[in-house]
Amino acid sequence: MTASPYSAVYPLDAPNPGRATPRVLSIAGSDPSGGAGIQADLKSIAALGGYGMAAITALTAQNTMGVIAVHVPPAQFLRQQLDAISSDITIDAVKIGMLGDATVIDEVRGWIEEVRPAVVVLDPVMVATSGDRLLRESAEKALRSLLPLADLITPNLPELAMLLGEPEATEWESALDQGKRLAAEYGNTVLVKGGHLPGPVCPDALVNTSGMLSRDVIEITGPRVETRNSHGTGCSLSSALATVQARRGDWEVSLQEAKSWLLGALTTSGALEVGQGNGPVHHFHHLQQASKPGAFAATLWKEAGPELESIYGLPFIQGLQSGELPERDFNYYLAQDAIYLNGYSRVLARAGALAPTEEEQLFWAKASQQCLEVESELHRNWLSTREASTATGPVTKSYVDHLLATSASGSYAVVLAAILPCYWLYAEVGRQLHASYVDAGAPADHAYAEWLKTYADEDFAAATRKAINFTDAAAIAGSEMERAAMMDAFIQSCRYETAFFDAPRLFAQPSIGRG
Template structure:
């Protein structure tokens, strides 16, 4: 995977065959991409004479012309994600694989067209082998259950647990995310699961289910879902949120498919149902408890710090913060140090904005810096002021705060305060002597260094939300870090880190080392409270 840049309108390339009736292939892909907020492009692998009753004939252009199409697109347009559908033959698969190795798009989704609805195999054995080799260049593969079995050279799963086991096996074999689709199983619900390798802990599995729609008009469902996933991942930088949004969109497209009345066989889904009714649907708003990794690289890094994060949950400060028993003097000292930290943290975010390679990342880090200085510091100012008044010291009195360590609470809550050793050490880590002279490496290091302050606070804040109540003494703090807006910003930041890690080499090393070090500092910061 190349460097990911999350975009509001990503540029998505479909590599697939055609469908004259518009229900599958590149025609369905282009509709799916547009319906989910992307700009669609298409490279044709095969000209297919088909309709809602089936395929009549296939013409495959020379692979040299396929390569010309691919290069014509990538030489001119920045491609944010690629969706691959019907390939047809071994040489076609190898040509696409060679192009992917050369161009390294930020995200690649493969819908492995291998098995017909009748159960017949569509590819020759050497073509199937070439398709398996292509999995090494893919970030997400979306087989149905017969295709999942074909990729593994086993019998199709007959139940959901077996399907998940096959998904884990495929993900582990090729080090790629796998969407396990349960549409071929019996039942009133259609389960799906996103299986992602996460390094030491094996796999992260996110399961989703939807009500099975009673319609014969399902032509092109696999094409449409995979194209929607590529688009929404390029918009969010997060596979789990992309799947959540794609499934919600496809559910509506299936539920309204009969309204189209296209063909007399198995007709297409209604790609633009929601758009025609109400405009482009908003992306799903994550909650603090639902901030998963963006891909296998951030999943592995999150898993690497699992033991240390568990220790954070066990700290007396965190437990007392959650149940409200934390001494307010202790919390006042913590907020005072946090106010000092946030000023330095904002400088780190501003530095990340200065070094960011794209305008959208520049804007994201700049907005985050502003948020650290305004919204979060406002919480510190209001709580410290109220705390001083409760103790009989007005903010302007210069009182001692009864041992809180806060002489007064000026408009700048960090003004006049002295950083403790942990605060000083954390800020030195963010901004100090370990800064790298190379701009790209320094950006990678900074992204890794600043992310734990997003991710760990969203993670801890979500878990501490359940005991929150109207009279909780730390209600405002708990609400701040369980806020959906903060979680959405965390999702965006994780997506940026996934792209940075995908660059590999020294940039990945710098980001990983900085991330792990910041998790340690987050633990020490809570412990010092």
């Protein structure tokens, strides 16, 4: 899909910068107990929808109780592993973990400089969760020479302090300050992690002082999980970030997705019952949860939350609620809605053609027909008495293009995910607007009273519930890769819903003639 003229305002229809199944290489040490290192990386990459590859830098004898011994094979053999992979396979992202000694670091640096992977995540493994040192002191200088080649560095707090040659931070502001200075020194993004700090919440922050992010510090918090099963947490998060970034191309979005996944992996880790010490996280927890009815829909609703919050804050929605919305903005919205519904009906018809059951086929076919009827009614009852351009606006075009492209190439499940926000977000916004109108005493002099009354349609609410259930069932029947594609399509459509409500502010003209 090509970029639209609207992308300068809302860059929503830009093509996916990565691959549906990113090819991710982990360069790290091996953990025979399976919880950390290469083993954790490969599990994380697979869990986040990637194809995992591995070049082993070191062999360890360890378990959940601690590290017993470390053996570093000849660095030349590591280079042979790396060359063998890159000479045959295009690598979309690289995660670098335990490196062991200076000669190994030098080989990895030379290979990175030669191959130049699109995404490089460096987890500067220096100290294990158990407290065991995993990098020889003589190699610390060599490790610092590798830092400028990384797009993202993910140290824990002890490692962050060691890289700066300072005492470990004991509170969040100090940790952020250290992260800013490390990012400024090497010109990349640093993930500052609050896992070692006390408190009921666990903050993480992307820090970049060179303007590569939307702001210098992007902080994402989450609940702290009280568990002893933290073995391999850093490895798992960094490889997950590399995988999602190769697919999504946005560090903030990647951290949100990876952090949410890791929260579930920590929360459900006790179910594994592995080891007597610090057990591993549950990398594939979401595969079991995905089979539960309603679980995927709940995840979608959580993703929709930020967009709903944005929608409620838009001048268009606030003006529609109060009745003070300029008429030109309302007219523009109605005209674009009519155009949108025409395209949306085609996508609904495509969903009906792909549907696996007669019930679903009939539901989507009926929905498609109703869209055309509503479009006709808009023209007949609303637009015929108002001045509004009939030209397709840039937001409308981008949104419809996104839906049509999805319906042309996506599976039934992915098409439903793209369709759903127009039901779900619209129904929720309408419910809130109508409730506010009623709470205000349903004033008859409200400029948009008749329009707000249409939001009380119980038939549409029932259809929305059915659309949610069909989407959730399709997710249960689909693969993990398909669910990832569904999530992408859903989030994209949610963002377009926000943009659609905001479009009148940007594109409605004070005086518009009939087009």
